[in-house]
Amino acid sequence: MKTFRIIGRNFRDAFKGVFRNFSLSFASISCITITLIVVAVSMVLSNNVDNFTKLVERDVTIVAFIDNDITNDQINEIKDKISTINNVENYEFRSKTEITKEMRDSSEVFDSIMRNWTDEENPIQNTFQVKVKDIEKIDNVAKQIEKIDGITLVKYGEGMVEQLISTFDFIHKICIGAVVALILVTAFLISNTIKITINSRQREIGIMRLIGASNLNIRIPFIIEGLLLGALGSIVPILATVYGYSALYKNFDGHLFSPFIKLIEPIPFVYTTSLILLAIGIAVGMFGSWRAVKKYLKI
Amino acid sequence: MDLIRITNVKKTYKTGVTAIQNLNLTIAKGDFVFIIGSTGCGKSTLIKMLYREEKPTSGQIIVGGIDVGKLRNGKVYKIRRKIGVVFQDFKLLPKSTVYENVAFALEIFGLPKDEIHAKVLKVLELVGLKSKVKNYPSQLSGGEQQRVAIARAIVNGPKLLICDEPTGNLDPSTGMEIMEVLEEINKLGTTIIMVTHDINIVKKMNKRVIVLDSGRVLKDYEKGTYSNENI
Numbered sequence: 139m140k141t142f143r144i145i146g147r148n149f150r151d152a153f154k155g156v157f158r159n160f161s162l163s164f165a166s167i168s169c170i171t172i173t174l175i176v177v178a179v180s181m182v183l184s185n186n187v188d189n190f191t192k193l194v195e196r197d198v199t200i201v202a203f204i205d206n207d208i209t210n211d212q213i214n215e216i217k218d219k220i221s222t223i224n225n226v227e228n229y230e231f232r233s234k235t236e237i238t239k240e241m242r243d244s245s246e247v248f249d250s251i252m253r254n255w256t257d258e259e260n261p262i263q264n265t266f267q268v269k270v271k272d273i274e275k276i277d278n279v280a281k282q283i284e285k286i287d288g289i290t291l292v293k294y295g296e297g298m299v300e301q302l303i304s305t306f307d308f309i310h311k312i313c314i315g316a317v318v319a320l321i322l323v324t325a326f327l328i329s330n331t332i333k334i335t336i337n338s339r340q341r342e343i344g345i346m347r348l349i350g351a352s353n354l355n356i357r358i359p360f361i362i363e364g365l366l367l368g369a370l371g372s373i374v375p376i377l378a379t380v381y382g383y384s385a386l387y388k389n390f391d392g393h394l395f396s397p398f399i400k401l402i403e404p405i406p407f408v409y410t411t412s413l414i415l416l417a418i419g420i421a422v423g424m425f426g427s428w429r430a431v432k433k434y435l436k437i
Numbered sequence: 438m439d440l441i442r443i444t445n446v447k448k449t450y451k452t453g454v455t456a457i458q459n460l461n462l463t464i465a466k467g468d469f470v471f472i473i474g475s476t477g478c479g480k481s482t483l484i485k486m487l488y489r490e491e492k493p494t495s496g497q498i499i500v501g502g503i504d505v506g507k508l509r510n511g512k513v514y515k516i517r518r519k520i521g522v523v524f525q526d527f528k529l530l531p532k533s534t535v536y537e538n539v540a541f542a543l544e545i546f547g548l549p550k551d552e553i554h555a556k557v558l559k560v561l562e563l564v565g566l567k568s569k570v571k572n573y574p575s576q577l578s579g580g581e582q583q584r585v586a587i588a589r590a591i592v593n594g595p596k597l598l599i600c601d602e603p604t605g606n607l608d609p610s611t612g613m614e615i616m617e618v619l620e621e622i623n624k625l626g627t628t629i630i631m632v633t634h635d636i637n638i639v640k641k642m643n644k645r646v647i648v649l650d651s652g653r654v655l656k657d658y659e660k661g662t663y664s665n666e667n668i
Contacts (some may be wrong), residue, residue: 142545143547143548143549144545215609342530344528345529346541349590350515350518351517352511352514354513355514355545
């Protein structure tokens, strides 16, 4: 009961502290707000780039063209060989008839040309479409498939895919680095801003010590105050994320530049991002206060 | 029964200045003691050591059974909870009301609200400020502010009240009013040690008087034996 009373009072005092020293609290809140907005932008960017990478990875397929002259038994042999290759996630056999039909369905031009082909005349080949587990080792799988007898050609958009993925990976790493650096900078900035706030309340801390407040008694209200400053500072970045990202998504119709580069759906993405922003704000606010008040706890 | 026992205490500051040398003193429970002396005689250092704002360089200070010199920084609150301190500049929280300033000293102990309310009102009544609970320090006179500081210092029921020139910022008649409040508190059993420059107050109060000079006890007058020509 006593502990609850003390906690309750600490929260009340922290609220009072924020509002009675509003100009300095406002400085801390603004500092948190500005940096969290930048953190939010980096997070949105980083998560989307990560999403693009996953989409690209999911779509990349190795197409292995099969010699049209081989028998069904030989095709089954090829199938068995593909299934034993490491890093193969799944594979699918697509016959030339299936592919021809698909092409004819997709365009009238194709249809008019292909309509009159006999089976012998049709140059389209049977294929195996193979998906891999680890996209970075796709060329290795392609090379192994190429060696199988009866395979005439292997294609997977080599070069372009690797480049795209390594570019996305690079952007993703930069974004994560930026988020981490920004969090550290924010913690430092907030700690200094709160230090100014606390510096102006040295007298209050001195009086608290004088009347027999223990270090914990003194520290807790300031740490709760840091928590409140952090939470208040994250309001604007959260609103900016929720409304800003949703508007951006709507404006670009869910994808950037081409339908291929899809943006992450706003819900639940904006909510998880908001929770993370709130947690970062609270954590840096509390850490900043803890660090700032430490100085005044010695005699 | 002694509340304070000071044995062979010496205090030398880092600057090399020795403020207290070989001081031996005992103060009994329930006593009212004035500490006087010229500026730099060691009065302030002595009382700062009592509430462990300063540590003695050597010797021992026992206050209410606690060896104050041996308290670590993190444990200082233990002695502070047994002592009330009143300063010349009141040291009130300017943004808190009279009630909040006094209640503050009880809230850190986690007392129930009703108990705090009753204690605060009782102590404000004792110092004559019950009607000003909602005022802020800036709305009070110097004398009233000092009463609030006294109320805050005694609301915990400390065994010892240390007053560092509590009348220094007040006019003589207000100063005497404060002394009346302190006398009242002393009658209720609290030991009071008061540092002052105001000889008139010392004479009028007729209490024990300790005269310090260069960090030593120059004279120690028993209750009612001090007169002005001695200084």
